[in-house]
Structures are given as C-alpha cells and as structure tokens.
Amino acid sequence: MIDGIPLPARDGPFEAGFWRALERGELAHQNCADCGVWHFPPRWRCHCGQPLAYRAVSGNARLWSWTVIHPPVLPAFAPFAPYPVAIAELAEAPGLRMVGPLVQTAGDPINHVDPSRLTIGMPLQACIVELAEGTPWPAWKI
C-alpha cells in the first residue's frame, strides 16, 4: 500500500465482476461461454457477439516483459525508485496480460524484487495486495 498513488476508478463499465472477485481474494476475467475467449481489459461483449461472464483464472502466469522505473516519478512512488514493474501473461490465453508489481511475498514493497532475478518467461503467481485502503489489485509472486 502506497499513500497518494493514482487509483483505478472501480465504477467503470463492465468491471464490477472483476472488483467483486478481487474483494473475495480471487482474480477473475471476462470469458465467453460461447467461444471460450478470455478478455481484459473489460468490455461490453465478446467479438463473437455473445455476452461475457467473469470466471476465476488460475493465477498462473509467465513474465511477458518488465522494466525498471528510475526517477523522476510521481511523488508517491519516489521513495521506492528504482523499482521493477511486470507484465504478466496469464496461463489461460496468449494476450491475456496484466501490468502489476512484482513481489516475493504478498505485502513486499514494490522495490523488493531484485531485477537481476528476472527473466522473460519465468513463472509468476498472482496474489492479491491492496494498492490503497479498500483497493485490491493482483501482484505477481516470483
């Protein structure tokens, strides 16, 4: 949890199921019952025209890419810089990717993981952390 960071609005269209799942401690994404395709970020309906429903994902992922952020950054992040940020590709589908912090254990500060330990393709596991009071978000355990 970092005070003063920009937070995601949680009242956007088609995303209530995403936030409700995170509050339960689950990561869920939109899935098409008809063609089976997974989608993120949230959207109105599947490309095939059918409705989408939130389904829990395994939380298994691989490191798709990463960077290390050096100053200057927003004041709230400044005490942590330099810090790595990851893109995790979820096991459910190619292209089902999320940007998130890397941790060894849920609750680690965002600069805890040494970037020299990172290789593209390494396995990651989702864990739910709090960006701020009442704002859950998936971090990625190496």
Add this chain to the structure above:
Amino acid sequence: MTIAGKVAIAGIGQTQFGRGLAESERELAYMAIDMALKDAGIEPSEIDALSSYTMEATPDFEIVRNLGLGPLSYFSQAPHGGGAGPAAIGHAAMALATGQAKAAVVWRARKRSAAGTRVWAQSVPVLNDHWKWSRPSGLLRPVDEVAMIARRYAHQYGDIAPALAEIAVTLRRYACANPAATMYGKPMDEADYHASRMVADPLRLFDNCLETDGAVALVLLPATRARDARQPPVLIEAFAQGLVPGHQSMADFHRADALTGSSAVTAEHLWQRTAFTAADVDVAQFYDAFSPMILFSLEAYGFAPRGEGARMIVEGALRPDGALPTNTAGGGLSEAYLHGMNLATEAVRQLRGTATTQIADARLALVTGCDATPNGALLLRRDG
C-alpha cells in the same frame, strides 16, 4: 477516388525551438502560422480550413481571430497525441481534395519545457481511462510503456542496444548540422549515449525525446493553386490512418501479437494507395518520442523484415549516406519535440531541396505518426 497529387504543402513556418521561451503557447502558434502563410505567399483571409490535434490547447476560433483568417468552412482535430500529426495534415488534405475547403492551415504549438507540464506528471488521484489498469502499479510515463515493448522485442529478436545508440547518435549528428535544433552545437558519441542515465530500463535518457517550447505550421493548397504560389509545391501522394483492434493508446499490452500494431494497419493502407513502394522512399521522418519507435516503424512500413530492423540500423541505414536517411533535422530526439509536426516540415524541406542535411535529389518522403498509439502516415513527393 484518391487524393494522390491533388493537394500540396505550399508553406511551412516554425518558431524558435527551446526551453523557457517568453511567448505564450498561443503566441507561438500565431507566429508559426504567420510564417507559414508568408512562406506560401497566401493572405490570411484566403484560409478557410484549420486542422490540428485534439491535444492542441489554442482554440481554432482564437487562431481565426488573432490571425485574421476565414471565414472557415472546415475545422477538424485528430486524436491520439503523437499519433495525430499525419492525420491533422491528411484530414485537411481530404477537405481540399473534395472541394470542401480551398486553403488550410495545420499547426501544433507546445510549451512543455517545464518539468511540471509533463502530461504524466499531472496524473489525477482517480483514473477513469485505460491507464487505470497500469499506472497504479507504478508504470507511469510513456517511456515506461515503450520500455516494456522494447524489452519484449529484444527478447524475441535479439539485442537492440547497439541500434538504439546508433539512432540517438545519428539523429544528434543531424541536429548538429541544423542551427534551429535544440541540440545544435551539442555533439554526442556512443560513449556519451551509454553513459547517460537509465530512465526505464532498457531505455536511457537519450532514448527520450526533448521537451520543447515552440510551434510549427503548414499551409495546404490544392495542387493547381499551389503551382502559382511562392514555393515549389510538395504534393501529398498518399495518406492513411490505422487502429488495430485491441490497441489502447501507449499502454498497448493486451493483444496476442503485441508487436504488430496500428502502424502495420496504416502502412498496409498507405502502400495500397500509391504505386510507390518502400524501396522508392528517399528520406523518412519516423515519429520518435522514443528511439525504439524508429526501429519498430522501420519494420512496420516495410523497410526491413520483422526482427531485422536493428541490424539495418547498425549498418548505418539512417545516416545521410545510408539506405534510408531518417529524421534528417534531428527529429524529436535532437531537433524539437512538437508531437511530430516538425518531422512533416523537415520532409517538405527535403523535397524542396532546402534541408540542412540535404539528401541528394530527394523526391519521395515518408512521414509517420506515433507507433505506440493509433496513428497515421503521409507519403509526400516533389512536384513533377
């Protein structure tokens, strides 16, 4: 119906480029437009069309009021920040080609040299747009987003560090021949590049564009009218835009093939609209907010097969005597960062034969918009 050859860029104007300029952003816009009108030899009252970026801060009616333009019968704005430049010109060109308007001004003015004016630094407490999915995790700045794609590209196709250094050093060399460039008189070699601080690993300070105060403007006329104007006309041969499904601006990480983006869509349509091919291009002006965009654009527009752009760059392709001289006034990295509009004016100078690093007998120039956003491109050619 095609717009090929029907519209010309007849005038260009630019203010001083720099940091901490005394004039307001609006005044800079007026100055650049005034210069472009004089360059074309066109009276302000002849202008009946305006086109710019949705991010442009000066309202069209202020442009009209302060410069004595109009009345207008066409006004337009193109979205997506650095992706908008070619479209701002292209939309005006389509209006002239279809007779919706008779004479157009396209402009971009910015006062961005102060650190607090960075768009990312003005992040709001609660994010409602698509950046809500990435910024709260600390991926804050455009350079961070491009760094993600650059690392992934290098993972798939091999080390790009030597190519990025070559891009930065080559563009600096062009800037050092261009007295208007911000980096004029400030040479840089590869050692300087590698010694520069890391900003978003693997991208360093000199992989980033400048932040600039300044303005650039162009005057467009129907080709027939332009042939009677002051300057040799530069014709718009082709214009295209592209937005690939799944693309979201800058933080474009959610498509299965994230390395083939909107530039590929733009390129496909651009080349469909002309008999020329990539091999015919004499000089390129690739949008370069960050150095990897030149590498990605080189491949997207067909100058190198996917994965081979870095090798082409390291072999010297971007240099004045290379296969594709690129960003020959210094580009966003070393001339000025005006959301790519200074790339269009440099293409015009090359085709007029008045560039500071003139490519011999340049007849065909490509101008592209931002590879990381929905974008557009223009193919420009010398008349005759």
